[in-house]
Amino acid sequence: GCNPLAETGRSKLQNQRAALNQQILKAVRMRAGAENLLRATTNNKVREQVLLELSFVNSDLQILKEELEGLNISVEVYQNAEETFSIPLVPLGLKETKDVDFTLPLKDFILEHYSQDSSEYEDEIADLMDLRQACRTPSRDEAGIEMLISYFLQLGYVENRFFPPTRHIGVLFTWYDSFTGVPVCQQNLLLEKASVLFNIGALYTQIGTRCNRQTQAGLENAVDAFQKAAGVLSYLKETFTHTPSYDMSPAMLNVLVKMMLAQARECVFEQIGLSGIRNEFFTLVKMTQEVAKVGEVYMLVNTAMNQEPVKENIPYSWSKLAQIKSDHYKALAHYFIATILCDHELQPSDDEDEQEKALSQLYDQVPEGLMVLAVLKDKVQRKQLGKAHLRKAIVYHEEALRVCGLCKKLRNIEVLQEVLTAAHKRSLLKYAQQETEDDFLSLIQAPDILPKTEHKIETIAPQFSKVKVKDFFHKLGPLTVFSAKQRWTAPRTICLQHEAGELGFSLKGGSPVQIYCLDPVCSAASAGLKEGDYIVSVGGVDCKWLGVNEVLEKIKSVGKQPVELEVISCQDTAASLHSKSATYSMGMQKTYSLICLAMDEDKIDHTKKAPLKLPFLSWGTKNRQKAASTLCLPSAVAGSSQNKKKLSPFTLLNTESSLY
16 A cells, blocks of 8 residues: 555545544544433433534534535545646545454464464454555556455455354454544444445546546546446446445446446537547537537436435535536537537538438427527527527626626635636627627527437446455465364364275265265274264375375375374354344444344243334334444434433434434
């Protein structure tokens, strides 16, 4: 990873994000304590003081949330260093996490579950922790992506090796929400894997915004990066469906995927017009449809951002930027078609049918009383329709400038103001160049433009197979056998005596080999060897990765001397406990297990009709409760102490209460 102390703009932003996360954590803890006191007390004076304190804490949280939003819209830091005249693209910030110490839990598990000397795996555990630490500050290039993917793949091995489905091993993962700053804590490795995936997508967006958009290669790389970012986020949404964090909820990820594809579409349009846009009829028709498509996708992004439950947590400035881009590119579409109508009169050498067909494709329906061919031939009608499009372009430009002026964060982005102002002035100049004496006679309204594109933009699924990763804990043995799901007896030592050149058993399988067709009266059986045992070492030499022929050679290599075999027997794993567990966030002092709920269910009178059970982690907006894995405390309301309903560790909260 990069030097975490490096004084780069990006590292400063991430350090500010980490500091804000800690302040938000402190404020939320204070609010939780105040609300608990408010529920517990009946003293009116104390209640007044607590309500005053709560109002202060909630105001403080709102300010911190706005500061975090400011970091999310600090787009200038992530743009290419070259001076450009383009609307900035929006990257995602990396999720922050706390340090995790794997040492004791993994060493204990190796000793208990695998019956091996855990001190032999200290280097492997240190490598895992070093890789995780490096992933907190990845470089903004393909090397950084490869490192994050390698850690994600390594987590797959770690999950199979050390995280049994029936219990937790005591490793607590804490990740901070990218938009709200609220931490989520779980002992489930799935939170770690989902958060790393989110950071892979976020890093792709940062790579895309860093590309030089003044070159063809730079724009191609930007399009590719945003499509890959959308692919990773889409994979995250489909694979981890119950992530207890707002930034990784299905609704939020759906919006982020749309936003990344919209930015890829924007880069495609810039790529088409990079060499300049010729003032030629068919070229302008093509550009009109392409830019109208960009405006349409940003309109859909803005609509998605303003839907519940995303609206409460998406940065306000992102929503407004999507609206600005939608208006800006719609204005460009009307400007291009106005240029077609005002600057290109039908000449005898022109193909009337081709021009009529091309112009007809731009409209769903033309204004009443107009025919496309008649507009092409009639100079007055052309000019009137062209001016109508210019008026609509100016309206869109003015709306974009108005929205930009209303948002404090966007108002401070100079290049955005310059691009919008320049486009507005260009449309005003074009309108001023037209004759104005007939304006009062013109009642034509410019029709909407049909978007169309020849360039397909879609998500690119992550190619994890391209990154080759070696299992850090390869020495434990083949994963198909030596995993956290399997249970065995402790290794037993069998002293094998040769009997007239016969072993008394056969071997089968791959790695490790198994005892097969054991003669019950042979010396090996008398020494404790059992049918189906796995051989893990021969003569003190580890053979978990050896095949049948290699193990036989080692046994026969000692000649007629006795040889010691270490074997293990697989145990029945049918009896398993409840696999679900509750999680907690914001550093609360306790975790709770649903195992106790499963035990209580046995005591319930099953003759009574059982109530409908909701999924433990549910993001459904119709549910009146939220998952216990995200702590989302409601705002205090005067008189709340009158509610005498008993609160349990699993009391879930109303979805209508906002996060802050």
